Amino acid sequence: MYFDRSNISRDQLLSFYQALVYPRLVEEKMLLLLRQGKISKWFSGIGQEAIATGATLAMDADEWILPLHRNLGVFTTRHMPLEKLLQQWQGQEEGYSKGRERSFHFGSRPHFICGMISHLGPQLSIADGIALAHKLKKENKATLTFTGEGGTSEGEFHEALNVAAVWDLPVIFLVENNGYALSTPVSEQYRCASLVEKAIGYGMEGVQVDGNNLLEVYQTVKTAREYAISQQKPVLIEALTFRMRGHEEASGTKYVPPELFEQWAQKDPVSQYEQFLLQEGIMTADEQQQLKDTLKHRIEEEVAKGLVSKPRKTDTAAELQDLFAPTPPPHYPIGKTTEKRFIDAISDGLRQSMEEFPQLILMGQDISTYGGAFKITEGLLDKFGAARVRNTPLCESAILGAALGLSLEGFKSMVEMQFADFVSCGFNQIVNNLAKIHYRWGQNADVVIRMPTGAGVGAGPFHSQSNEAWFTHVPGLKVVYPSSPEDAKGLLNAAIADPNPVMFFEHKALYRSISGLVPDEYYTTEIGKARLLQSGEDITIITYGAGVHWAREYAADHQELSIGILDLRTLIPLDYSAIQQSVSATGKVLVLHEDTLTGGFGAEIAAWIGEHCFHLLDAPVMRCGSLDTPVPFAIDLEKNFLAKSRLDTHIRQLLTW
Structure with missing residues (x-):
C-alpha cells in the first residue's frame, strides 16, 4: 500500500497514527465489555477506521460532520471523552443523550457532530442545510456527511445530492462502501460499476479512494474540502473498504465468503499504516508498542470511571419538558386593524416575520418568482431576495432535512408544502428527525411547515386531505390550525418565532372566502390557547x-x-x-x-x-x-x-x- 505523505510533517504523521489506533483499541475494549454484558449493543468499525479518522482529520474542528454507526473515529478524533461516550453507550443520564439514545445515535453541538437516525439517508439532506447556512453567511466552511453503499439506494440520497448540486452547496458526501448493507451484497444493491459514477449524473465531481489507506483518505477529503469551499460545489467520494465484523455483533458474518476476510485482513488500515511508519523510520516498533500501552492504560482509566453507574431517578416532568425548546413570550397586537382576507393575513405574517427575523429562510416549490401555488409568497422575492425566498427542486424530504440543517446553524425556516397531501413525501424527516431531535440531544428544530389543506374546492383525493391527525400522534411536533385571518397571522408569526417544529395548517377554502379585522403591526398569538x-x-x-x-x-x-x-x-x-x-x-x-x-x-x-x-x-x-x-x-x-x-x-x- 502506497502512502503519499506530501505536505504532511513527521509530527502530523505520528499524531495521525495515534488518532487511527486509538479507536481500534477502544473497540477491542468495547467488544470485551459487550461479552461481559456491560454494554448492550455495538456496531464495529474494525477495518474501516481509516475513513472516519482520515476524513475527520481533514476537516476543521468547527465544521459539521454527520457520521454513522461505524464511525467511532469521528468521535474520538473530535476528542469526545471516552468516559462520557461509555456513559452514552450504557444509557446513563450523564451520557450525551441522557439515556434517550443508544450507540451513535446522538449529536453534540460543541463537537459539531450531528447525530444520525436509523433511517441513514435523511442526514444527507441535513448536511445540505448546514452547507446552505455557511453559504448564506459567506463562511469558508464545508460539511462532511457519511453514508454507506446501502444508503445510496434510498431516495434521500438522490434528493440530497440533487439539491446540493442545484444550489451549489459545499458538501462532501462520503460513501463508505464496505460491500454489504447488513447482509445484502453490492451485487444486489446497484448495477453501476462504481458508486462514484453517480456523481456525473448530478453534475458534481466524484472520486474513488482506498478507504483503508489513512493518508489517501486524508489527502482526498482535504482536497475535496478546499474545492468545495473555493468553488462552492459538492463532491462525492466513494471509499472502498471492508467490514471485518457483522453489521452489529448479534448479526454475525456467516453470509460473507471466508476468503474475503483473508484478503482484507492483508489490507488492515492500522497494520498497513504501522508498516509505513516503520519503513520510513518515523517510528520504531518499541515506540509503537509504548504508545499502544499508554493508550490502553488511558482507556482502562476512562472505562473504570464510565462504568460507575448511578441510580437513575426517572422524572416524568423532565421528560415531557425536554420534548420542546423554551418558547418566547407572546408579542401582543397594538395599533390599528384592517380588514383582510385569510390569504392576505398569512402573506402579511410571512412578510413581517421576514422583517422580524433576518435569519428566516422561505423554501418551497414555485414560491419565488411565481409566488407559490396560491400566490401567498408573491412579492416576497423582490423584497427579500432569492437567497431568502428559495425555489426548491421537487423533493419534499430533502428540503425538510435542509431546513433542519439550517436550524443547526441558527437559521429559521419556513417550508411550504404545495398541498398538505404532498407532505407524505417528507414524512420521515418530520416524524423522525424534526420531531425527535430536541428530546434526543437538545437541538432546536426551528422549522415551520405550511400545509394548504382541506376539501370543498373540488380538488379530488390528492389535493384535499385533512391530514392533521397524522402529526398529532408524534411527540415533539406542534400542530396549529387557525380559522380566522387574525389567528392565521398571529399564529403563523408565533410558529415562526417558536424554536420548535410547527405543522401549520391553512384551509384552502378559507383563503379567499373569509375576511376579518387583522392588526396591521407584527404580533403573535400564543400557541396552545383555544x-x-x-x-x-x-x-x-x-x-x-x-x-x-x-x-x-x-x-x-x-x-x-x-x-x-x-x-x-x-x-x-x-x-x-x-x-x-x-x-x-x-x-x-x-x-x-x-x-x-x-x-x-x-x-x-x-x-x-x-x-x-x-x-x-x-x-x-x-x-x-x-x-x-x-x-x-x-x-x-x-x-x-x-x-x-x-x-x-x-x-x-x-x-x-
Missing part, C-alpha cells in the same frame, strides 16, 4: 379550521338553540382547560372536524373528555367527521363526504339524548 367564540347553554361544539365556520353558520341558522362554539386553534399543545370549561357549560358536546372520522383528532378529544369530564356530561360525547373514504372529486360527492352534511343530524341526536 378561543371561545360564543357561549351556549344547550350544546357545545368543539372544532377548528373550516369546522368553525360550519358551526357558526349552523348556529346562525338555528337561533332557537343556544350553541357554544370553542375554536381550538391549536391541536398540539391542546388547551384542556378551555375544553373542560366548555363541557361544563352545557354538559353536551359535539366534536366536529373535517378529517375522516376513524382515527381523527376528535377521537382524542372525546376520549379525554370521557376520562376527565365524565361527571360534567349529560350525554355521550359525539363526533362528527367526514366519511371514511378518500376525498371525491365531483362536487355532489364531495359535499356528501364532508362532515358538514351530517352536522344537523348529529346535533339533533345529541339534543334529544
Whole structure:
C-alpha cells in the first residue's frame, strides 16, 4: 500500500497514527465489555477506521460532520471523552443523550457532530442545510456527511445530492462502501460499476479512494474540502473498504465468503499504516508498542470511571419538558386593524416575520418568482431576495432535512408544502428527525411547515386531505390550525418565532372566502390557547379550521338553540382547560372536524373528555367527521363526504339524548 505523505510533517504523521489506533483499541475494549454484558449493543468499525479518522482529520474542528454507526473515529478524533461516550453507550443520564439514545445515535453541538437516525439517508439532506447556512453567511466552511453503499439506494440520497448540486452547496458526501448493507451484497444493491459514477449524473465531481489507506483518505477529503469551499460545489467520494465484523455483533458474518476476510485482513488500515511508519523510520516498533500501552492504560482509566453507574431517578416532568425548546413570550397586537382576507393575513405574517427575523429562510416549490401555488409568497422575492425566498427542486424530504440543517446553524425556516397531501413525501424527516431531535440531544428544530389543506374546492383525493391527525400522534411536533385571518397571522408569526417544529395548517377554502379585522403591526398569538367564540347553554361544539365556520353558520341558522362554539386553534399543545370549561357549560358536546372520522383528532378529544369530564356530561360525547373514504372529486360527492352534511343530524341526536 502506497502512502503519499506530501505536505504532511513527521509530527502530523505520528499524531495521525495515534488518532487511527486509538479507536481500534477502544473497540477491542468495547467488544470485551459487550461479552461481559456491560454494554448492550455495538456496531464495529474494525477495518474501516481509516475513513472516519482520515476524513475527520481533514476537516476543521468547527465544521459539521454527520457520521454513522461505524464511525467511532469521528468521535474520538473530535476528542469526545471516552468516559462520557461509555456513559452514552450504557444509557446513563450523564451520557450525551441522557439515556434517550443508544450507540451513535446522538449529536453534540460543541463537537459539531450531528447525530444520525436509523433511517441513514435523511442526514444527507441535513448536511445540505448546514452547507446552505455557511453559504448564506459567506463562511469558508464545508460539511462532511457519511453514508454507506446501502444508503445510496434510498431516495434521500438522490434528493440530497440533487439539491446540493442545484444550489451549489459545499458538501462532501462520503460513501463508505464496505460491500454489504447488513447482509445484502453490492451485487444486489446497484448495477453501476462504481458508486462514484453517480456523481456525473448530478453534475458534481466524484472520486474513488482506498478507504483503508489513512493518508489517501486524508489527502482526498482535504482536497475535496478546499474545492468545495473555493468553488462552492459538492463532491462525492466513494471509499472502498471492508467490514471485518457483522453489521452489529448479534448479526454475525456467516453470509460473507471466508476468503474475503483473508484478503482484507492483508489490507488492515492500522497494520498497513504501522508498516509505513516503520519503513520510513518515523517510528520504531518499541515506540509503537509504548504508545499502544499508554493508550490502553488511558482507556482502562476512562472505562473504570464510565462504568460507575448511578441510580437513575426517572422524572416524568423532565421528560415531557425536554420534548420542546423554551418558547418566547407572546408579542401582543397594538395599533390599528384592517380588514383582510385569510390569504392576505398569512402573506402579511410571512412578510413581517421576514422583517422580524433576518435569519428566516422561505423554501418551497414555485414560491419565488411565481409566488407559490396560491400566490401567498408573491412579492416576497423582490423584497427579500432569492437567497431568502428559495425555489426548491421537487423533493419534499430533502428540503425538510435542509431546513433542519439550517436550524443547526441558527437559521429559521419556513417550508411550504404545495398541498398538505404532498407532505407524505417528507414524512420521515418530520416524524423522525424534526420531531425527535430536541428530546434526543437538545437541538432546536426551528422549522415551520405550511400545509394548504382541506376539501370543498373540488380538488379530488390528492389535493384535499385533512391530514392533521397524522402529526398529532408524534411527540415533539406542534400542530396549529387557525380559522380566522387574525389567528392565521398571529399564529403563523408565533410558529415562526417558536424554536420548535410547527405543522401549520391553512384551509384552502378559507383563503379567499373569509375576511376579518387583522392588526396591521407584527404580533403573535400564543400557541396552545383555544378561543371561545360564543357561549351556549344547550350544546357545545368543539372544532377548528373550516369546522368553525360550519358551526357558526349552523348556529346562525338555528337561533332557537343556544350553541357554544370553542375554536381550538391549536391541536398540539391542546388547551384542556378551555375544553373542560366548555363541557361544563352545557354538559353536551359535539366534536366536529373535517378529517375522516376513524382515527381523527376528535377521537382524542372525546376520549379525554370521557376520562376527565365524565361527571360534567349529560350525554355521550359525539363526533362528527367526514366519511371514511378518500376525498371525491365531483362536487355532489364531495359535499356528501364532508362532515358538514351530517352536522344537523348529529346535533339533533345529541339534543334529544
